[in-house]
Amino acid sequence: MPENMLNASIVVLVDSTPEGIPTAGALALVSVARALTSAEVVALAPGGLEPSASAVLAAAGAARVLVADLDGREAVAAVAADAVVAAVRSVRPAVALVGSDYRGKEIAGRAAVLLGSACASDVGDLEVVGSELRASKLVLSGTWSTTMTVSAQSDRTPVISVHPSAVEPASPAAGEAEIPVEPLDVPLSAEAAAVKVVSREVSDAAAGPDLAEAQRVVVMGRGTDGDLGLVHSLADPLDAAIGATRVACDEGWIERSAQVGQTGVSIAPSLYIGLGVSGAVHHTSGIQGAGTIVAVCDDSEAPIFEMADYGVVGDVAEVVPQLVEELARLRG
Ligand SMILES: Cc1cc2nc3c(=O)[nH]c(=O)nc-3n(C[C@H](O)[C@H](O)[C@H](O)COP(=O)(O)OP(=O)(O)OC[C@H]3O[C@@H](n4cnc5c(N)ncnc54)[C@H](O)[C@@H]3O)c2cc1C
Known part of the structure; x- marks a missing residue:
């Protein structure tokens, strides 16, 4: 067995766009x-994928793909968790990995409970x-980094949610062979079966680029006044x-999925722009991986300026239109 590698398979829950x-x-x-x-590496795509996706997954390193017909309900965390459980019971992997956004964390927790295993x-x-996974x-x-051993005990596969911004995107290897796409039967738990999706619409937070993966992020703080x-x-x-920020979400100005910080999403964009954000530690802990940090805030004492590369002390209602105008001028 190669050194510092597991010798058992890994199941990865694959999130996909509505187009698959x-x-x-x-x-x-x-x-x-x-x-x-x-x-x-077994890719689990509960909602199915568009035809060329298996080649893309193969190029990223998947050996096969499991797809399940969940009747459009895979967006529900309880349903996706049942799919992870079914895949684990079928593949018997060393570990199952899911993305660590709001939904992913819920899926990981639910699946681990159903499997009677550990969750990180x-x-x-x-x-x-x-031979240990850490x-x-x-x-x-x-402020602290913690390392833990996550091993399968008595065949109970642990489930780990991994932060999407913490991992480098794969550069597809050219010429990879097609890989098998196999159906997976997913018995639904009572909790998942009880959920019916009555409508789906794209939220303001999700209308643009994906927050967790975006290279540029503009953050709405209390100072924007909604x-x-x-x-x-x-x-x-x-x-x-x-x-x-949490305040902006608490105010109902934007969906909770947009929250950045300790109890929200951690992001690592190359450019972060905070508008009316004070820079509380609960928020800034979620932007530790950001590249250039720009802050517009009317309080020169706000902690965001301690970590900002560029700061403007001023009213967002006055500064932002000037920024937009200058941006348009520079772009011709
Ligand atoms: C356990 C716990 C977990 C938390 N998790 C998170 C989390 O995940 N994410 C998160 O964001 N917060 C989180 N919080 C809340 C966090 O502590 C802060 O309360 C929050 O981040 C502050 O948001 P804010 O910067 O929008 O608001 P404020 O702290 O009120 O800052 C607003 C800033 O805008 C400035 N301002 C006002 N008007 C204008 C204007 N017109 N133009 C320019 N500037 C203006 C103000 O001077 C102020 O500096 C958590 C708190 C706790 C206790």
């Missing part, structure tokens, strides 16, 4: 799994030492995703 295209985060997760095991969430790094994550608002139009006026020309 695997997300960049899902492909990155497959390539992370590929580096951890000498056995096969919000993991930033995975490595194999000897998972590291930031704790205490990003002016989503103002936030969009800067985010849209930058092709940026829109994030938010």
